[in-house]
Amino acid sequence: MNTELTQIDDKINAFKAAFQSGMKSFERAGKIIVEILDSDPAAADYILSKCDNLTPTALRVFERIGRGHLLPSLAMDTSEGARRLKALPISLQRQYTDSPIPLVIHGSAGTDVLLVETKNLTQQQVKQVFARDHVRSEGEQKAWLVQSESEANKPATTGAEPAWKVRNGKVIFQKGATLTAGELATIITQIAK
Numbered sequence: 133m134n135t136e137l138t139q140i141d142d143k144i145n146a147f148k149a150a151f152q153s154g155m156k157s158f159e160r161a162g163k164i165i166v167e168i169l170d171s172d173p174a175a176a177d178y179i180l181s182k183c184d185n186l187t188p189t190a191l192r193v194f195e196r197i198g199r200g201h202l203l204p205s206l207a208m209d210t211s212e213g214a215r216r217l218k219a220l221p222i223s224l225q226r227q228y229t230d231s232p233i234p235l236v237i238h239g240s241a242g243t244d245v246l247l248v249e250t251k252n253l254t255q256q257q258v259k260q261v262f263a264r265d266h267v268r269s270e271g272e273q274k275a276w277l278v279q280s281e282s283e284a285n286k287p288a289t290t291g292a293e294p295a296w297k298v299r300n301g302k303v304i305f306q307k308g309a310t311l312t313a314g315e316l317a318t319i320i321t322q323i324a325k
Contacts, residue, residue, distance in 0.1 A: 155204040162198025169195060203229060213250035216262040224267060233261055236273035243274060298322040 168175050180186055196202035203225045206218050213233070217225055232247035235257055253261060260276050261268055268276060295309035296319060303319055311319075 158204035166198035
């Protein structure tokens with residue numbers, strides 16, 4: 133058993149080294165793309181024609197990495213939290229890939245703060261934590277939670293047209309309308325007015 137664990141550990145270490153090498157390669161590739169695009173801003177189509185498996189989106193990701201606007205490790209992270217973190221300045225990307233994000237939660241004794249890794253945030257928590265251009269402070273998150281709860285407690289409005297309407301003493305039904313006895317009585321009352 134120990135031999136098997138040692139072999140697994142050796143493979144994990146080999147993977148980590150390859151992964152780190154890949155991140156450095158992403159940075160080098162990004163810098164090369166930036167050099168090309170800085171010398172000829174219209175070269176993107178030419179690059180894509182020469183690199184069969186490179187998509188326009190991937191090209192822009194490498195450009196962002198090369199310009200120092202995106203961490204290579206975030207380029208491959210598809211978690212909800214990473215998607216929002218990618219749009220923020222590089223300083224915040226570094227901060228929150230190295231440290232967890234404070235997440236305000238409601239508990240029985242009021243609010244509390246959990247420290248959550250970006251990759252572990254749920255979709256709703258991502259909405260709470262990330263504003264358009266920054267990570268919300270604890271105070272901003274509390275205000276966001278209060279607003280979200282008040283919106284959730286509002287009565288729903290459907291915005292759908294009623295199944296019928298009375299106009300000039302005539303009843304106009306929507307296609308597929310069904311009526312209850314009470315609605316029929318209401319219609320008769322409105323027509324009689």
